[in-house]
Amino acid sequence: MNPDTPTSLASGPPDSAALARYPLSRCRFVLVETSHPGNVGSVARALKTMGLGLAPRSLVLVSPRDPDVLRHPEAVAMASGADDVLASACLVDHIDEALAGATLTVALSARPREFGPVRLAPREAVAQAVAQLQAPEACAAFIFGNERTGLPNEIVERCSLITHIPANPDYASLNLSQAVQLMAYELRLAVHGATAPATQDVGFQGVPATAEQIEGMFEHLEQALVEIGFLDPAQPKRLMPRLRRLLARTGLEAEEVNILRGIAKHILLHERRENGSR
CATH class of the missing domain: 3.40.1280.10 (SPOUT methyltransferase, trefoil knot domain)
Incomplete structure (x- = not known):
C-alpha cells in the first residue's frame, strides 16, 4: 500500500x-x-x-x-x-x-x-x-x-x-x-x-498445507482407491497424476488435507469391515 x-x-x-x-x-x-x-x-x-x-x-x-x-x-x-x-x-x-x-x-x-x-x-x-x-x-x-x-x-x-x-x-x-x-x-x-x-482479509483463509501433508494425503487416497477397486495398481494409468493436477489448482489448506485423509480413512475402515464379515 x-x-x-x-x-x-x-x-x-x-x-x-x-x-x-x-x-x-x-x-x-x-x-x-x-x-x-x-x-x-x-x-x-x-x-x-x-x-x-x-x-x-x-x-x-x-x-x-x-x-x-x-x-x-x-x-x-x-x-x-x-x-x-x-x-x-x-x-x-x-x-x-x-x-x-x-x-x-x-x-x-x-x-x-x-x-x-x-x-x-x-x-x-x-x-x-x-x-x-x-x-x-x-x-x-x-x-x-x-x-x-x-x-x-x-x-x-x-x-x-x-x-x-x-x-x-x-x-x-x-x-x-x-x-x-x-x-x-x-x-x-x-x-x-x-x-x-x-x-485483503476478505473471507476465511486457512493455513496452507505443507508439501509433506499433501504427499501423505495422496498416499492415503491412493490406498483407499485401491481398496475400493477404483484404482488398479497394476494398471494405474494417469489417475493419480490427474488427481494431483486437479487438487493443485485448489491451493489446499491443512484442514482440507485433513478432511480428505479422514474420508480416505473411513473408506479403508469400511472396506476392511466389509471384507472381514465375508
Whole structure:
C-alpha cells in the first residue's frame, strides 16, 4: 500500500500533506445537470467504497436540476454511509468552475462524434490519468453527463480524452452511479494494483498445507482407491497424476488435507469391515 495513503475515511480528517500526495485525492468527478437526487447519493457511495471523495472538490455538480440536491432525502438515503462525501460535494453554475485547476479532463460518453478528443478505453484513459497524477500539482477530472441526454458537444470538445464503458450493444444503459463506480474501481486498481487493502482479509483463509501433508494425503487416497477397486495398481494409468493436477489448482489448506485423509480413512475402515464379515 502507498505509505502516503490515508488509511480510512472513518478515522477522522486525513493529514493534509499525505492527502495532497495521494493520487486518488486529486481525482475529481464532475456531474453535469444531474436529474435524479438518488443518483447523486449513489455516486457519493460509489466514490467512498473506492477510497475517493477524500478531498475537497472530489465531487462537483454542475447545475443539478434540484438546487438542494445535497439535502434531498433520496440523495441522503442512497449515500448510505457516504454522507460525508455527499455533504462535501461542491455545486457550481458552469463547467468552467468545475474544471478549474484540472490538468487532465476525461469525458464519459458513448455517443459517436465526428470531432472531439482522442478516444481511449477506460483502463487506458485511467492509466494516463494516474501517470499524470504522479506530479503533486496534477488533477484529473472525469465528467459525466445528464442521465437522459449525456454530455453536450461543447463540453466533450474541450476535454483531453473521451472514453466509454463497453457494454451490451443491445442494452448499453448504465446508471450514472454504475458508470462512476466502474471508473472509480479502475482508478483504485491502477493506483494500488493487486495489493489494494480492500482485497485483503476478505473471507476465511486457512493455513496452507505443507508439501509433506499433501504427499501423505495422496498416499492415503491412493490406498483407499485401491481398496475400493477404483484404482488398479497394476494398471494405474494417469489417475493419480490427474488427481494431483486437479487438487493443485485448489491451493489446499491443512484442514482440507485433513478432511480428505479422514474420508480416505473411513473408506479403508469400511472396506476392511466389509471384507472381514465375508
